[in-house]
Amino acid sequence: MKSSVITFPGSNCDRDMDVALKKFGFKNEMVWHDDNELPKSDLVVLPGGFSYGDYLRCGSMAAKSKIMQSVINFAKSGGLVMGICNGFQILVEAGLVPGVLLRNKYLEFICKNVFVKINNKDNPYFKNSDKDVFEFHIAHNEGNYFCTNDQLKEIEDNNQVAIYYCSNNGKTEETFNPNGSLNNIAGIFNKEKNVLGMMPHPERMIDKSLSGEDGSLFFKNLINNIK
Amino acid sequence: MEVNEKIALDHGLKTEEYKKICDLLERTPNLTELGIFSAMWNEHCSYKSSRLHLKKLPTKGKKVIQGPGENAGVIDIEDGDAIVFKIESHNHPSFIEPYQGAATGVGGIMRDVFTMGARPIANLNSIHFGSPQHKKTKNLLRGVVHGIGGYGNCMGVPTIAGQTSFDSSYNGNILVNAMTLGLVKKNKIFYSKAAGLNKPVIYVGSKTGRDGIHGASMASASFDEKIEEKKPTVQVGDPFTEKLLLEACLELMAGDSIIAIQDMGAAGLTSSSIEMASKGNLGIEINLNKVPCRETKMTPYEIMLSESQERMLIVLENGKEEKAKKIFDKWNLDFAVIGKTTNSKNIELFFDNERVANIPVNTLVENSPMYNRKWKKSKPPKKNKIKKETLNKLKIKDVLKKVLSNQNICSKEWIWQQYDHTVMGDTIQKPGGDSGVVRIHGTNKAVAASVDSSAVYCWAHPLTGGKQIVAESWRNLISVGAKPIAITNCLNFGSPENEDNMGEFVECVQGIGEASKYLNFPVVSGNVSFYNQTKDVGIKPTPSIGGVGLIIDYKKMVTMDFKEKDNLVLAIGKTEGHIDQSLFARSILDEKNGPPPEVNLFNEKNNGETLLHIIENDYIKSAHDISLGGLLTAVSKMCIKGNKGIKFKKFKNFINEIEYFFSEDQGRYIIEIKPEDLKKVRNILDKNSVHHEEIGTIIDNEMIINEKTKVTIDELRSYNTNWLNEYMK
Amino acid sequence: MKISAIITLKKDVLDPQGKVIHQALDGMGFNNVNEVRQGKYFEIDVKENDPKKAKEIVEKMCSKLLANLVIENYKIIEIQ
Amino acid sequence: MKISAIITLKKDVLDPQGKVIHQALDGMGFNNVNEVRQGKYFEIDVKENDPKKAKEIVEKMCSKLLANLVIENYKIIEIQ
Numbered sequence A: 001m002k003s004s005v006i007t008f009p010g011s012n013c014d015r016d017m018d019v020a021l022k023k024f025g026f027k028n029e030m031v032w033h034d035d036n037e038l039p040k041s042d043l044v045v046l047p048g049g050f051s052y053g054d055y056l057r058c059g060s061m062a063a064k065s066k067i068m069q070s071v072i073n074f075a076k077s078g079g080l081v082m083g084i085c086n087g088f089q090i091l092v093e094a095g096l097v098p099g100v101l102l103r104n105k106y107l108e109f110i111c112k113n114v115f116v117k118i119n120n121k122d123n124p125y126f127k128n129s130d131k132d133v134f135e136f137h138i139a140h141n142e143g144n145y146f147c148t149n150d151q152l153k154e155i156e157d158n159n160q161v162a163i164y165y166c167s168n169n170g171k172t173e174e175t176f177n178p179n180g181s182l183n184n185i186a187g188i189f190n191k192e193k194n195v196l197g198m199m200p201h202p203e204r205m206i207d208k209s210l211s212g213e214d215g216s217l218f219f220k221n222l223i224n225n226i227k
Numbered sequence B: 001m002e003v004n005e006k007i008a009l010d011h012g013l014k015t016e017e018y019k020k021i022c023d024l025l026e027r028t029p030n031l032t033e034l035g036i037f038s039a040m041w042n043e044h045c046s047y048k049s050s051r052l053h054l055k056k057l058p059t060k061g062k063k064v065i066q067g068p069g070e071n072a073g074v075i076d077i078e079d080g081d082a083i084v085f086k087i088e089s090h091n092h093p094s095f096i097e098p099y100q101g102a103a104t105g106v107g108g109i110m111r112d113v114f115t116m117g118a119r120p121i122a123n124l125n126s127i128h129f130g131s132p133q134h135k136k137t138k139n140l141l142r143g144v145v146h147g148i149g150g151y152g153n154c155m156g157v158p159t160i161a162g163q164t165s166f167d168s169s170y171n172g173n174i175l176v177n178a179m180t181l182g183l184v185k186k187n188k189i190f191y192s193k194a195a196g197l198n199k200p201v202i203y204v205g206s207k208t209g210r211d212g213i214h215g216a217s218m219a220s221a222s223f224d225e226k227i228e229e230k231k232p233t234v235q236v237g238d239p240f241t242e243k244l245l246l247e248a249c250l251e252l253m254a255g256d257s258i259i260a261i262q263d264m265g266a267a268g269l270t271s272s273s274i275e276m277a278s279k280g281n282l283g284i285e286i287n288l289n290k291v292p293c294r295e296t297k298m299t300p301y302e303i304m305l306s307e308s309q310e311r312m313l314i315v316l317e318n319g320k321e322e323k324a325k326k327i328f329d330k331w332n333l334d335f336a337v338i339g340k341t342t343n344s345k346n347i348e349l350f351f352d353n354e355r356v357a358n359i360p361v362n363t364l365v366e367n368s369p370m371y372n373r374k375w376k377k378s379k380p381p382k383k384n385k386i387k388k389e390t391l392n393k394l395k396i397k398d399v400l401k402k403v404l405s406n407q408n409i410c411s412k413e414w415i416w417q418q419y420d421h422t423v424m425g426d427t428i429q430k431p432g433g434d435s436g437v438v439r440i441h442g443t444n445k446a447v448a449a450s451v452d453s454s455a456v457y458c459w460a461h462p463l464t465g466g467k468q469i470v471a472e473s474w475r476n477l478i479s480v481g482a483k484p485i486a487i488t489n490c491l492n493f494g495s496p497e498n499e500d501n502m503g504e505f506v507e508c509v510q511g512i513g514e515a516s517k518y519l520n521f522p523v524v525s526g527n528v529s530f531y532n533q534t535k536d537v538g539i540k541p542t543p544s545i546g547g548v549g550l551i552i553d554y555k556k557m558v559t560m561d562f563k564e565k566d567n568l569v570l571a572i573g574k575t576e577g578h579i580d581q582s583l584f585a586r587s588i589l590d591e592k593n594g595p596p597p598e599v600n601l602f603n604e605k606n607n608g609e610t611l612l613h614i615i616e617n618d619y620i621k622s623a624h625d626i627s628l629g630g631l632l633t634a635v636s637k638m639c640i641k642g643n644k645g646i647k648f649k650k651f652k653n654f655i656n657e658i659e660y661f662f663s664e665d666q667g668r669y670i671i672e673i674k675p676e677d678l679k680k681v682r683n684i685l686d687k688n689s690v691h692h693e694e695i696g697t698i699i700d701n702e703m704i705i706n707e708k709t710k711v712t713i714d715e716l717r718s719y720n721t722n723w724l725n726e727y728m729k
Numbered sequence C, D: 001m002k003i004s005a006i007i008t009l010k011k012d013v014l015d016p017q018g019k020v021i022h023q024a025l026d027g028m029g030f031n032n033v034n035e036v037r038q039g040k041y042f043e044i045d046v047k048e049n050d051p052k053k054a055k056e057i058v059e060k061m062c063s064k065l066l067a068n069l070v071i072e073n074y075k076i077i078e079i080q
């Protein structure tokens, strides 16, 4: 399986994502933001970090970079595109998934483990996943998901929510919401479910010496689903 | 403008220093030249009050590749890998503008590390604030934490450890010390020594603005009423540009174009160009019209003294300009050939076709002033006589509650949760343990790092205090299973012109030197920050020690959380009951006098090395050193982290229970072992004559201190975690 | 010439920053505040001396990059 | 009544955001820009109907909290 990770100026989880993808069997290629063409890929990943310093709005300037036109075309033709953290913010700014990511509720950067509940398994990312609740790691300043009421209705009608912040046993209550996200939303799909944007970093949890191993489950499942 | 003595004094120079400049030049300097002298000769750059004493620090060792004298120290971690590390202060800017001051401090120390060719892999910080009740403290703390996070998080370098304290002596002068570790291949280290004639001198990074002109002088002047006037010198950090600069520099370094490279830190273009020339015993010629400027009409004086951030100076091999420029273009950074190396041994500056400065490099460096300042020897304080009745009246549980929730002991999670500590995917021990630990990417090795200081001990007796911090750093590394290799130090003191403050400095340095020599834990880099004071009163002497150690097999790393029920808990090292200067004495008895606990270097070394040996044999399930707050505090933290309890044995000591639990005797650790390993572990300890005692057994969710006293782990946790969260609300 | 643009969050969009600032002001004793909303301000110096044209350029910048029209409004407020 | 405050960086202070936005605009084909400076904008609804008094209150807020006078200036620009 071939994957591509895009490096924007200021990306800083690009290497981590490369390591994770390779560990679970992808043949990964790094792609520079200023390139025009995506290499042939089964999966395109927009990694975390601070593209353009998170200046203006997170992801806003990266969304205008050259490579994004090919990414958008790839997504529109049904290709799998996954945005993690800053990558999610870029997807939102590029209009590939609905909504926006505002500053965290208490205006503080948050780096810690959280639990997320999978809402929809009818997609290549979470299909066949044994678990319903993953322990994932977050590290962000702007992960406070927001959209208008109309958008929310559409998102829910189309079952576009991918994951919700929750307790260790899957309760999606406000207490388990780390950043003020609307309805505890931690990740969403586009309508067709080939584009996934989410705040948590599965690539930081691929080894039991790190924050945990649920990231391994995520990637193993993902590659099996694509095969 | 004609230069005269008054202008020299306004630049912070002394009358004799100004005379010396005129003598060395055999003429009166012009304003640009005077500015250059004042920047190079101020305390921050010249170390004129500290050099004499720093020389006594042990700086050599089998693992030392580069000691003090370069941008950062370098140590060998085997297999051709090396760690570059250093700590630096950014105290005064952080007090004036906490966010930007702290952010640019972090940016500065990272440049010191990647200028040597190393990719930063971990950040640490040591931050000290005034009393929590002081009206400025909360905002300063919030600003500093946001600033450190804002810069480090954006760079994508994990912040893995640090230290935070509160003490009213910092009310008017907080301390912000930032430390960075970088990884480099031993044969790809870059230095700042220029070599060869007519080599192009290159400027890269951000443009030069009027930032922090006289910032270096500010760091060397104490705070007074006029502080407001100094405000415009604050610099704004641009972590995004620094991230690009890092990637661009590392890309260029992968080739063979660079002869020398040096970041522009304090005193910007001045100190970087002069340092490169001085080390190479060369001259340097710069055309200031070529320097990329952000503002119009900048003068030579301003260009030379600007402290704009995110800039580097490089001496390239001839003919490599195009190749280098391409890299910096790709990363959207300024690139300009601004001069060349010469054989004049002078620094020559040109502006609008005129030579605007011409100074022999050696007058700025070798001939810079060096002072043997007067200093007062401190007397060892007399031991306090604390009455047994006073102690007997206290209830252990009440004391424990107060100690665990004390601002200097409580959990600092509110702080480190705002630092990205997991980016780069190699953090195997997060903040909150004895040391932060990161793996060396793609290998089985890991490095541990910790930063420590104990102003109270240093204030009570500088010599002992100096030794103690080095010993504590050593213990923190050992507690995670790392073999200590070397340290960096940031020496934060009051005015060197004050005999008491200077005495504190001299004796702390002596203590640091003695301990690091004995423990074979050499000093490879560091920084001195004087004039930390408000009006005439200096802060408590606060040397920060950053220690680095190596774990050969990261799977053998140890953490402090209690692991398993029925395991045994041992205390290593003898508990004598030294209460003076303990957190207990100071905060509960309100007793501020007396000597700090004695540091017995033989015991430190023996206990530490023996414990390391036991760790290598896989007998240790958890470990934690005993420091501030004493034995019961240490055990409580292990309970909280592991969510396990302990049933204490009745102890056989002759001292009072309070003294037993809260004294701060040095050289001690708590360890957890399996019952079946007890004999083997005891054998090793006995064979090495290490004092130890079995203190209890791990149980579920409560701490049973004696028949009458029990505390649940949830209670312990709430004592420990609530204070800072509540305070910052 | 210099053109200014002000970008504000649409009325029904949550403004976490404004909210926290409101609380902070309250804590400082400014208890006479109904609401605080934070926005962005830009001063753009364009190589164009005709005010109308200059404004048009800045307006395009707003709609293409500076503002996220899903949640934000912009206005070009002044010409110096 | 609603009062607006604009907070801008002092002249010689680096504006990293403005710089990068300038570059991004350039990349998008807006090559007629000399400089971009970013500031903050606040809309504060105060319980005070006298414009002069309302402005005074907001001015105090600026100097005490909203602006960092070390590096920023503020102005109270408009009353709606």
Ligand SMILES: Nc1ncnc2c1ncn2[C@@H]1O[C@H](COP(=O)(O)OP(=O)(O)O)[C@@H](O)[C@H]1O
Binding pocket: B044, B045, B054, B057, B067, B068, B069, B070, B071, B072, B073, B086, B088, B112, B265, B266, B489, B490, B491, B523, B524, B525, B526, B527, B528
């Ligand atoms: N307390 C100290 N102990 C050991 N070395 C020190 C100490 N202070 C400074 N040095 C060394 O002196 C040199 C100059 O330090 P400094 O001026 O802080 O460096 P830079 O110019 O990179 O900021 C460095 O090599 C540093 O390691």
Ligand SMILES: [Mg+2]
Binding pocket: B070, B071, B112, B263, B265
């Ligand atoms: Mg340096």
